[in-house]
Amino acid sequence: MTAIRIIAANTFREALRDRILYLFLGFSIVLLASSKLFGILTVGEQDKIIKDMGLAGIQFFLMLIAVMMSVLLISREIDSKTVYYILAKPVRRWQFLLGKYVGLLATVLVNLFLMSVMLVLFVWLYGGGFDPRLFLATSMIGLEMAVLVAFATLFSVLTKPILGSVFTLAVFVVGHVSQDLWLLTRHLPGSVGRTLVSLLYYVVPNLERFNFKTEVVHQLPIPAAAIGLSLVYGLVFTALLLVLACLKFEGKDLQ
């Protein structure tokens, strides 16, 4: 366990020293601040636009951070062979992989926390009052990122850095589209299309299960079961992906 902690801490340190992180953080701050501008343009309630933009921006930039950082921190490590000196030490392969994952996830979650605090502050500042439920929406986005980073980890063991990031991006897109697509295809006549979409729906995580933005923005009640089950879904999927990644990594020849 200590090996995981040591590697995670080092990964976190590496991420903090990478300037791309600050680029994305900076952009998200700009987005949050400028959401007020859009609020001014509207006729009616400004809060909705500020919250919608804030939540979407957080999700988007976190996704970029997750995808890019995963490539940098895991794929690059394998590709540039710096992993050799780690694995030659008394460190098991799965400990290395999990350590990278935890370090990466910690980076994402720290950014998530910062952005969430800023969003709540901005909403408060712009007259929308103190809305703690925004933290709920962003926490679930964090869970979504945990799943996405697990995918990135798996892809980094399977393939080259660039492909890995493209595939992770694809998972993000399909994950959000699959639920609606599935509903649409219920009405399609042909069965080939429907089976294909169903397959995609179950294999790729349904990332909409972590989407509570509408409820939070419109202040609708959220059943505890929805949150609880989504938590379970996310954790189980993440565990599955990490197990697969570790299994693949055990048998991988590092050339």
Added chain:
Amino acid sequence: MPEVQLRIENLRKTFHPGLFERAVEVLKGLNLEVERGEIFGFLGPNGAGKTTTIKAITGLVNLDEGEISIGGHAHDSMEAKRLIGFMAENPYLYTYLSGREYLRFSARLLGIEDAEIDDRVEGALGQVSMDRRADQKMRVFSKGMLQRIALAQALLGEPALLILDEPMSGLDPIGRRDVRDIILAQKDQGVTVFFSSHIIPDVETVCDRVATVIDGSVSEIGAVRDLLAREVERYEVTFTGLDPKVLTTPLVSAQMGSDAAWVRVDAGQRDALISELARQRARLVSLTPVRSTLEDLLLRQYEEGAAS
């Protein structure tokens, strides 16, 4: 009976590069034993399987067949990993860290107690003469400096078995001398050293025993002295006035210059050559006995291997 520190039995490894590419059998039943406390050299041409063997020992590639044990433990066990210090051909280090930071990170991974880490790190830095530059980010280091840090992280755990892949490559003569000195110093402390190299003079002067690897298996193994003693003595003959191509005496090698030719011949053929040169009215310039080197041994083995 000296203890065996590293034993490799019947090591086989085939790589499968891709869907449409043929499998490459790199290791074809490699066997060797390294005794405790000796400096063991690992020689061979490119593609012979040296680096693959070392990767197999350190667990970076999986074995198709065969067994490797280190100090009596299976090579992929944690006990075995604690016994080795590894340095790769290139310095694969986290260049965003400073030398000291990287060594501290490595020390923690090795399980060194917090109280001891500083001493060990400073000790390793001192051994590779990098104590003054250790706080700069390694991004700005030259290859030589990076290799020193890589060697430092290998020495950090006070290993029983040092595994070095081309430790002198990319170093200037001073660096090479320093590495040689470190290897000898480690031997004095009872550490077993196993290293591969292309730089044959270094292997010749430092190693106790040597294995030559040709085409995926061990071709020769033994003390340098003994291997060379088996080599036949040769002579180098320089002459003018004759094209070596017309000579009938079997030659080891022949070269034609602008005004002179020189050939190498086995000791047994020396007299026959001299006679032939005289018959052909060539003018003898010099006759020198040639001490066989390991390089010759290697080349001969390689040519034999390629021919078979």
Added chain:
Amino acid sequence: MKRVWVTLLVVALLLAGTVVAERALQRVERPDPLGRKLLYLPSADMLRLASLGNAGLTADILYLWSIQYYAQYGLNDRFLYLETVFDLITDLDPLYHDAYRVGALIIQLPNTDEEIHKKAVIRLFDKALRNMPGNHEIAEAAAWDMYIRYRDMANALRYLKVAAEIPGSPHRLKRFLGAWSEDEEGWSFENSISYWVEVRETAKTDYDRAVCEKQIYRLVASRDEDLLNPVLEDWTARYGRCPDRWESLVEAGWLGAVPVDYFGQSYRILPESCSAMATESVRFD
């Protein structure tokens, strides 16, 4: 050093070239007669898919765009696809209150096809109430729009009824409903009075209760006046002059008791017109 200046000059010239080209393009007329921008709006399903889980934000962006678009003067055919646009926005976010409200306002702007636009407004408001059944503000807005803009009392009353029945809606809605229904539906005094009594029961504040009481008072007074004035007429016809007190009629056996208003005070007899009058004048504060 000279090379640096030359490079800078070249870069500056190229930059200037792009600016000049852009400004020239701005002056070129590219009319958008059919609101072509709107013709190619994708369906809500496609947009939802493309938004990757941010349907609400997409609705916001469309809404902002549509407000800016419809605020431009000079595009005469820009109202062609009004309903389509707001349908799209409210399909993406069915709970978008402002889109329904402002959309309806924009559709109501003066135009050549009042009937068609009015139907579109009604469709949009009905959609709003389907998706947000508890939203009394939108129902009230609909009622006022129907009343003020279109003088369509039937629809106004329909929306007002819906609004008034929503639990938690302001009390004034029930009061407006009472006032409008009286006029439109020709309620009898009894109907009206029983309605106001019901409404008074639901009043939460003293003010609301007081208003109801005043209405009840007014209705009771009107009813009573309608009953009492013929009696006074008969008396005048019989005896040649207006009675000066109710007691006279009671003594003559014409009335059972002195008539009192809702608060228990006796009515006055106005000598000039010989009619009954309630003592409290009704004011709508």
